[in-house]
Amino acid sequence: MRVAEAEFEPARGGTWIERVNPAVYLIGLLLLIMPLFANDFVLFQIFGWTFILGMIALSLMFLAGYGGMVSLAQMSFAGLAGYMVAIFGESAISTISLGWPWFITIPLALLVAVLFATIVGWLAVRTEGIYTIMITLAIASAMFYFTRQNYAIFNGFSGFNGVLPPKLFGVDWRGAMAFYYLTLFWAVVSYLVVLYISRAPFGLALQGIRDNPRRMAALGYNVKAHRIAAYAFSALIAGIGGILLTWQSAQISPGTAGIGPVIDILIIAVIGGLSRPIGPFIGAFLYVLLKTFAIDVLISMGLSGDRFQLLIGAGFLLVVFFSPDGLLGLWERWQTYRKRDPLLETSGGGL
């Protein structure tokens, strides 16, 4: 898997502000002014959900794209952070929820998610390839069944409802516009942090480990420790996504991190592309559109609305079939094709 590294080096000429594609500024501006022309449903349900799922898928992209480790436990990290916010903070299940203030609850929730990911990473880095996928899937399944059967802490099948964001600065952060900006802010922060770290020593080492773990050990790196640290970091991003997801639906239950959502995160990351941090957000946007509108489209075509998953599956198959690197890969291939030299092509590749 080839990952395109972000370049911020001064050798390329100009400041980084000048080197950023103008399209990025345009999209940024569009996202900032979105509440001026989008309704509450679009802001809260479409974009809010896109940013949240994009963040959780971004945590997978970080592990898989930079570290070469495909983990199916990312949704479990997100779900655990969501559960912790409900358990330590406030919810409608007052017999379990401790009602601690947000400034203790949120860091604690993230800490628990990171610790859990560290343990998962410690187990998972002993395996490679398909076995990493299997072990993380097993952990995700175990987490699903454990939360469903445990009533003392996780309130079993029902989970927790009434889990709301704090009214910080007097703002109702679950209001459509406020929630849109809240999720946009954390999505942008997560994206930039991942982009930044990809060129920091830790990120470079992770990419080196992905390409050649034996060589990295021969350069003095503790390969296992780096991989475990990558799991821990990815859980931080997934955890923030998980807390936002819990606030968005105002509830958390075993199904939030069930097998379906676990696989969905993989689909989102693969559809968008694992080569760049923007890929998961593109995949999440497409996924949310399909999940939201596929039923209506199918019904309007006279088909059963229950089959919307089939549409997502078909889209996944098409993308994987035509571009193993997702929609980003298709875009890059088209760009390469557009910039090809016709003279080289007609002369069979050169003189």
Added chain:
Amino acid sequence: MTTTSLPTSQQDGGAASVGADISERLRATGTEHALELRGVGKSFGALDALSDIDLAVRPGERRAVLGSNGAGKTTLFNCVTGDFLPTRGTIRFFGEDVTTFPAHERIRRGLRRTYQISLLFTNLSVRDNIYLSCRGVSRNRFSFLRPSRRDALMSSADDLMRLVHLDDERDTPVSALSYGQQRQLEIAMALSGAPRFILFDEPAAGLSPAERRDLIAILTGLPGHMGFIIIEHDMDVALRVAQSVTMMHNGRIFKEGKPEEIEQDEEVQALYLGGDGGPGHG
């Protein structure tokens, strides 16, 4: 020939202080060897790739290990660096028993190596590859902060790029380098972070005559305290840079001596140098 010597940034504050540090350390451990192998063996199932290897190399000594293909030279390197754990015997590095240490712990103690087949990070740039090798033996390997323009390790990486004449390729992905350039990069990475002892596995393989001359200049220009073992099929390179030679055959050491003694040895000639007395393996 271009005078090519290791940048001071890679010499750990100067050869004299390092030499004194090494002497002190060796006195404390009661040994006089940088690398010492005693009865080392490595078996793969029923195959004994290495048998009863006794090898002692002094600090600063330059040793060539020669032998035909399959003699066990690279397996020996793999045991020393921790890529393989030996089946039998002990390995001491500057007096410390490192037999069961993982590879990264040995590297952090000042051991380096190059690989027979380049093991590089082909998706990363030349500078990133060297920077990673410099960072691997420094503190803050887990740093989440990007290096600044004045980062000492970045300067070290630049120095090493110049040393192997890759400074014009600093941002080039390694996959776009020629084979010879990749070999040069391997050497630059092995020289990063003030090594105390280096294992060169056929560093001249695939190099042009000019690149070989540069390689010889680099190896002979290394600081006096920096010892190495070189596996090399190019006898011109091996015998010009080495002070002593160890001959291997079928996983065993069968001859040790000075380069001129080895060159004149009839048994060696028969086995390795293509003399009249036996099969040559050039």
